[in-house]
Amino acid sequence: MYQVNLLPWRACIQRRRAAFWLRLFVLQLVLGLAALMGAYGLLSQQQEQQHQALLALARQQAELTGRYQQRQQAMIRLANLTAQAEQHGKNLAHNRRHLNLLQQLSALLPAPLWLSALESNAHNLTLRGLSHRYEAVTQFEQQLTALPLLRRGQLAEVVQRQDGLFSFSLVAQWGRDE
Structure with missing residues (x-):
């Protein structure tokens, strides 16, 4: 048969x-919750650091984009000014x-x-005039063909009008501006 010890010290030990x-x-x-909280804290800290790094990179990218656009605009302005200066020089020479x-x-x-x-264009110069004498x-x-600025000057037409004046047209090669 089984013996059961019903003494109070046994209940106390149990x-x-x-x-x-x-x-x-x-x-x-x-301890498990503390480990989870520690891991969550570390992950949150890492995420915050990555977020701050991302914000810094975004600011840097925005700054670099702004600088790039400013440089592009400056290059465009420089190209425009250079073209204007070249055109001004050509106009001045012309x-x-x-x-x-x-x-x-x-x-x-x-x-x-x-x-x-x-009248002048890029290649030819046309002079029209009147004279009392054909010899003039x-x-x-x-004299016009002897000028160094003009080449191959020739009379295009000479017509004597009813009032006795000679109407003439001279054409010469004008060449390009240099």
Whole structure:
């Protein structure tokens, strides 16, 4: 037969044993929760650091993008200013050539001859005028072909009008501005 010990000290030992295991279980739960909280804290800290690094990189990218756009705009402005300066130089050279030609033409014009039109394009120069004498027109043509600015000058047409004046048209190769 079984013997049962019903003494109070046995119940006390069992309670202590149960309390021990309960404390051990609670301690394991607390340690597990502490480990989870520590891991969560570390992950949160890592995530915050990565977020701050990402924000810093985004600010840096925005700054670099701004600098790049400023440089692009500066390059465009520089290209525009360079093109304007080149065009201004070409216009200045073109105007100097015209001024030089007009100064030379004023010295070459015989007294009974006057010009009524001067037309120029990239390659040719056309001079139209009137004269009382045909010899003045031919003399002007010869002097015009001797000019270094013009090449292959020739009379395109000479017509005597009803009032006795000779209407003439001279064409010469003008060339390009240099």
